Each structure stands twice: as structure tokens, then as C-alpha cells.
Amino acid sequence: MDESGGRAVTARARAYEWVREAVLLGRYPEGSFLEEKVLSEAAGVSRTPVREALHRLAAEGYLDLLPRRGAQVRRVTVAEMVETYEMRQVLEVHGFRTLCDKRLEIPARQAELLAQMGGAELLARCRAGDREAIAEHGKLDFLFHFGFVEATGNTVLTDLFRSLRPRHQRIGVSAITIRPERLPLIMREHTALLDALGAYDFETAARTIRTHLNPDQTVVAHLQ
Structure with missing residues (x-):
């Protein structure tokens, strides 16, 4: 060049x-x-x-x-949030089944990402409305979920999930900005996901992600 x-x-x-x-x-x-x-x-x-x-x-x-x-x-709309969550459920549940059925290795980085998201300083800044911290949390959130999908080795699945990154992060930033008090619940659900997949417990992982991606009604009301 x-x-x-x-x-x-x-x-x-x-x-x-x-x-x-x-x-x-x-x-x-x-x-x-x-x-x-x-x-x-x-x-x-x-x-x-x-x-x-x-x-x-x-x-x-x-x-x-x-x-x-x-x-x-662009404004984040309820329709975009619901449709993105629905597609994420399809892709992530399929990825979880693959991980559990084949008993594939869960990347060590998942635990590191979880620890970063749960850092006291980052969470405090998010709760205080620090947009830079909220954006960082959104980035880590995507990488955490993406790590499980990427670990399947399915390149088409990985590419499809990667294509959702802009929506994933925009919606995540918007949701946390509106409802930062949900952060402890989000962390508990992330921890449950990592524990379930580490034990190759597909049913618990699938149930957790469906709950995790159930739109928060306070956020929905704010976006309407």
C-alpha cells in the first residue's frame, strides 16, 4: 500500500x-x-x-x-430491543447446546471478563451514571457473551453473533443508563451462565439466558 x-x-x-x-x-x-x-x-x-x-x-x-x-x-426502540434479544436467544442457546453436547473447553478469559465487569470501581461509576464506564461495561458484556459463541468453533454462528455487536452494545448502554440498579442482577445471571456452562449443564444455561434476555419492563416503559 x-x-x-x-x-x-x-x-x-x-x-x-x-x-x-x-x-x-x-x-x-x-x-x-x-x-x-x-x-x-x-x-x-x-x-x-x-x-x-x-x-x-x-x-x-x-x-x-x-x-x-x-x-x-438512532434511537433505541422497544421493537429493536425485543428483536435483538430474540435473535440473541436463538444464537446463544444453540451455542450453549453445542458447548455442552460436545463438552468443549470454556475459555479461561470468560472468568476474567466476568471479574472485570464486576469490578467495584466500574460498577460504582456505572451506578453514578458515568457514560464512559457504562460503555466499557457494554463492551465487556458483548465480549463475555461472544466468548461462549466463539468457543463452539462454528464460524457461521460466530459471524452472525458478531454482526449483532452494534445493537448489543447500543441496547446494553441504553438499558444500563436507564436502570443501573439492575447491575447486581446482571452479574448474578452472568455468574450463573459461566457456572452452568462450566458444568456442561445445558438446561440451566438455556433457562438463565432466556431470563437474562427478558426485556426489563422499566426500560421498555422508558423507551416507549
């Missing part, structure tokens, strides 16, 4: 990561419009990589591109 191509790729990546993080951290609230000029100045890149980043983020579900109005931060 030539030097100009290398710079272009770096600029695209920088623009994408900057805007994505800004959305997850709430710098641009749901429903707000994004201006290419403002974003290019903030991210330190030209408008072309910003425009490309906006199109990528729209394809991933972070934004909506509206004719003659530009890019708008």
Missing part, C-alpha cells in the same frame, strides 16, 4: 472510531443530528473519511441517514 493509501485508511479508521465512541458515550444524544464539518474538526480528519464513517455507522445501526437532513443518532 502506498503512503497516501495508508493515510486514507488511518483517517477512515480514526473517523469511524471517534464518531462511534462519541455516540456510545452520549456526546451526541439519541435523535441528534451530526454535522460533517463539526465531526471532521473534532476527529482531526477531512470530511471525506467522516462521510465514509457515517455511512458505515448507518449500516451498523448507530445512525440513520435522512435525505436532505443528514445523519441522525
Whole structure:
């Protein structure tokens, strides 16, 4: 790759990561419009990589591109949350069955991710409404669930679950922002999942994930 191509790729990546993080951290609230000029100045890149980043983020579900109005931060809706949870249940329950039937090794990293999510400082910051901490928790949450799916060795299943990452994290950040007091329950359910799968107890793991992905009614009411 030539030097100009290398710079272009770096600029695209920088623009994408900057805007994505800004959305997850709430710098641009749901429903707000994004201006290419403002974003290019903030991210330190030209408008072309910003425009490309906006199109990528729209394809991933972070934004909506509206004719003659530009890019708008997408709102998390009840329908999107329910549909995402339903699809996650399908994929995760299938993955759990594979793990248990074949008695595949559970990655050691699962316990490490669980410990990070349960860290006292991170949880305290989340409960205090620290959006950066909530976004970090959302990232760890995805990696925790993804780790079980990836451990199946089924590449199609893994790719399908990976494609849900933007929705997984957006919905998770929104739900915790609305109801941070659910964090202890979330941790208990994560611990139950790890314990069940470590013992190859499919029924308990499947029951736990279905409960875990049952939409919280307070969050539902807030999003309506």
C-alpha cells in the first residue's frame, strides 16, 4: 500500500472510531443530528473519511441517514430491543447446546471478563451514571457473551453473533443508563451462565439466558 493509501485508511479508521465512541458515550444524544464539518474538526480528519464513517455507522445501526437532513443518532426502540434479544436467544442457546453436547473447553478469559465487569470501581461509576464506564461495561458484556459463541468453533454462528455487536452494545448502554440498579442482577445471571456452562449443564444455561434476555419492563416503559 502506498503512503497516501495508508493515510486514507488511518483517517477512515480514526473517523469511524471517534464518531462511534462519541455516540456510545452520549456526546451526541439519541435523535441528534451530526454535522460533517463539526465531526471532521473534532476527529482531526477531512470530511471525506467522516462521510465514509457515517455511512458505515448507518449500516451498523448507530445512525440513520435522512435525505436532505443528514445523519441522525438512532434511537433505541422497544421493537429493536425485543428483536435483538430474540435473535440473541436463538444464537446463544444453540451455542450453549453445542458447548455442552460436545463438552468443549470454556475459555479461561470468560472468568476474567466476568471479574472485570464486576469490578467495584466500574460498577460504582456505572451506578453514578458515568457514560464512559457504562460503555466499557457494554463492551465487556458483548465480549463475555461472544466468548461462549466463539468457543463452539462454528464460524457461521460466530459471524452472525458478531454482526449483532452494534445493537448489543447500543441496547446494553441504553438499558444500563436507564436502570443501573439492575447491575447486581446482571452479574448474578452472568455468574450463573459461566457456572452452568462450566458444568456442561445445558438446561440451566438455556433457562438463565432466556431470563437474562427478558426485556426489563422499566426500560421498555422508558423507551416507549
